[in-house]
Amino acid sequence: MFVLLRQLQRLRRDAALTAPPRRGSLALRHVDAGSCNACEHELTAAANPYYDLARHGLNVVASPRHADVLLVTGPVTARMREPLLKAYEAMPEPRTVAALGDCAMGCGVLGDAAALAPPLDELLPVAIRIPGCPPAPDVIAAHLLAHLHGETPAA
Amino acid sequence: MSFARRDVAPDAWRAEVSNALADGWRFAGLWAEDSGLRAAFARHGERLLLAAPAARDSIVDLVPAAAWDEREAHDLHGLAFAGHEPLRALVDHDAPTPDWTVPVEGRDVFQVAVGPIHAGVIESGHFRFHVVGERVLHLDLRLFYKHRGLERAAQGRPVAGALPVVQRACGADAVANAIAFAHACEDAQGQATTPGLARARTLLAELERLYNHLNDLSAICAGVGFAPGTMAFAGLKERAMRLNATLTGHRFLFGAVRAGGSDLAIPAAAAAEARSVLGELRDETRRAWRELQFAGSVQERFDGVGVLELEDARRLGAVGPAARAAGVAIDARTDAPRLAYHRDFVPALPRRADGDVAARVEVRGAELPVVFDLLDELLGEPLEPAATEPGGPARRDGLALIESPRGQTLCAVALREDGVVERVHLRTGSYANWPALAQTVPGNLLPDFPLINKSFELCYACADR
Numbered sequence: 309m310f311v312l313l314r315q316l317q318r319l320r321r322d323a324a325l326t327a328p329p330r331r332g333s334l335a336l337r338h339v340d341a342g343s344c345n346a347c348e349h350e351l352t353a354a355a356n357p358y359y360d361l362a363r364h365g366l367n368v369v370a371s372p373r374h375a376d377v378l379l380v381t382g383p384v385t386a387r388m389r390e391p392l393l394k395a396y397e398a399m400p401e402p403r404t405v406a407a408l409g410d411c412a413m414g415c416g417v418l419g420d421a422a423a424l425a426p427p428l429d430e431l432l433p434v435a436i437r438i439p440g441c442p443p444a445p446d447v448i449a450a451h452l453l454a455h456l457h458g459e460t461p462a463a
Numbered sequence: 464m465s466f467a468r469r470d471v472a473p474d475a476w477r478a479e480v481s482n483a484l485a486d487g488w489r490f491a492g493l494w495a496e497d498s499g500l501r502a503a504f505a506r507h508g509e510r511l512l513l514a515a516p517a518a519r520d521s522i523v524d525l526v527p528a529a530a531w532d533e534r535e536a537h538d539l540h541g542l543a544f545a546g547h548e549p550l551r552a553l554v555d556h557d558a559p560t561p562d563w564t565v566p567v568e569g570r571d572v573f574q575v576a577v578g579p580i581h582a583g584v585i586e587s588g589h590f591r592f593h594v595v596g597e598r599v600l601h602l603d604l605r606l607f608y609k610h611r612g613l614e615r616a617a618q619g620r621p622v623a624g625a626l627p628v629v630q631r632a633c634g635a636d637a638v639a640n641a642i643a644f645a646h647a648c649e650d651a652q653g654q655a656t657t658p659g660l661a662r663a664r665t666l667l668a669e670l671e672r673l674y675n676h677l678n679d680l681s682a683i684c685a686g687v688g689f690a691p692g693t694m695a696f697a698g699l700k701e702r703a704m705r706l707n708a709t710l711t712g713h714r715f716l717f718g719a720v721r722a723g724g725s726d727l728a729i730p731a732a733a734a735a736e737a738r739s740v741l742g743e744l745r746d747e748t749r750r751a752w753r754e755l756q757f758a759g760s761v762q763e764r765f766d767g768v769g770v771l772e773l774e775d776a777r778r779l780g781a782v783g784p785a786a787r788a789a790g791v792a793i794d795a796r797t798d799a800p801r802l803a804y805h806r807d808f809v810p811a812l813p814r815r816a817d818g819d820v821a822a823r824v825e826v827r828g829a830e831l832p833v834v835f836d837l838l839d840e841l842l843g844e845p846l847e848p849a850a851t852e853p854g855g856p857a858r859r860d861g862l863a864l865i866e867s868p869r870g871q872t873l874c875a876v877a878l879r880e881d882g883v884v885e886r887v888h889l890r891t892g893s894y895a896n897w898p899a900l901a902q903t904v905p906g907n908l909l910p911d912f913p914l915i916n917k918s919f920e921l922c923y924a925c926a927d928r
Contacts, residue, residue: 418616
């Protein structure tokens with residue numbers, strides 16, 4: 309285990325992540341509404357030692373009841389519509405919906421109309437749009453941080 | 464590679480399947496088409512397609528691995544299978560709970576329902592555990608929350624337009640799915656592969672396997688709360704994905720596979736640089752793997768948990784690392800004439816194929832050096848764009864088998880003469896293994912399920928499609 313910890317320590321030094329200039333936090337709840345799993349991989353990767361989303365105060369929480377932001381991936385399948393809306397209903401206010409990836413933004417290639425619900429935009433008020441197929445971990449972080457600090461994300 | 468299509472009358476379906484099995488054919492998938500029922504079989508580079516104009520009898524007693532296939536053909540295409548009793552709902556979510564669960568009764572038995580939304584960053588799916596206290600008696604899966612109708616969406620498009628849809632059945636198996644589709648289309652169109660094309664696709668398939676195996680080891684460590692292992696392997700996976708982006712422009716290798724050829728170009732200098740990056744990655748992977756071996760508290764959590772018995776692995780048609788961990792040495796790479804694997808390719812096996820979490824972890828560890836060797840060899844020369852060449856007459860049907868990081872993936876296509884996709888069916892390694900996973904859970908403690916689940920690391924997206 310000590311070798312692993314040393315390896316991680318060196319990795320962190322090499323990654324040379326800076327301390328965040330500003331304070332703040334967002335509790336994130338992820339809902340997969342029919343993604344291809346690539347957005348999930350990149351959201352998980354955002355916690356790896358190369359990005360360390362947590363240093364910005366961005367943390368994935370287990371329940372929508374603890375969340376500020378609902379991070380939605382996928383084009384919203386008919387079968388995930390109800391669970392998605394229930395997760396949103398369970399969130400305390402104020403609450404924010406983020407479309408994570410091209411599919412959730414309604415511009416993906418995925419799916420047959422009969423198997424899909426209306427796009428996320430028509431189901432919930434989307435305030436954060438994170439483009440990409442899938443968006444890379446640093447892009448996810450940049451968009452969430454811009455929202456946290458009231459800025460417009462760089463294109 | 465030889466291909467044979469046998470047209471079968473509905474009342475001869477069972478007999479033909481029995482004959483095929485007796486002749487040594489291995490079941491590879493069953494699906495519905497507008498014009499009836501299809502089943503695919505494989506045998507040492509040969510492919511057999513059985514086609515019946517309608518469904519009549521179930522083959523689930525002859526081929527238990529076809530259980531999900533028949534349930535899906537029923538739910539999505541309205542086919543009935545006499546003798547498949549009870550034919551539980553699989554894709555149909557309107558069915559009431561008793562129609563898709565197995566009744567478990569007795570003193571103190573209760574159900575624990577988990578999902579479709581999970582506590583971590585996990586895909587959507589529902590698990591219904593029948594338990595007494597902490598002990599699981601039975602697990603019913605309800606997947607297909609992510610069903611996007613991808614096969615239907617791909618149909619009616621030309622091959623080039625259908626490929627991105629099929630590829631995105633799963634982000635983490637995008638290369639395997641895309642190669643399977645490309646091979647199936649080329650098989651139908653009578654196009655043969657060329658050495659450069661085979662090498663490009665094999666390289667992509669192994670790059671995909673590399674980042675997936677590293678990801679799985681990270682996820683398994685997370686399954687027992689071993690953060691140093693989780694983060695170390697997550698860091699290694701990140702470097703593998705950055706190499707993917709350097710070589711192909713995409714971290715998940717999206718868009719790197721097309722039907723009819725390959726546009727991938729890796730000049731000599733880039734190939735040499737990639738080999739050097741892979742050399743460093745290999746050394747650090749070896750060190751991290753060795754450390755994991757000596758983390759006693761972790762290893763003890765792996766031993767004897769979630770056992771897939773050899774008999775069940777065979778019966779349920781398990782594939783990939785999960786099957787190899789249970790002692791079934793099947794690997795579609797040993798039977799891949801369109802790819803650049805050596806003829807004597809032998810899949811890596813664990814020292815003790817006990818079928819438990821420990822064995823599934825060890826298969827990944829044993830396969831990683833093989834993947835590094837293959838990548839080093841494949842990058843030994845620069846890679847140039849390549850194309851298929853005419854190989855034989857075109858026909859309507861095409862079949863292909865690919866070893867994805869999760870196991871054998873079947874792609875079947877039916878093409879119109881103008882090259883439009885009339886039907887595409889994708890049966891991924893995850894789809895094949897979900898029933899086997901459910902089989903390993905009874906007898907274990909409920910809190911061990913995340914670990915068992917991660918030791919298979921199956922994808923929901925490419926099962927649901």
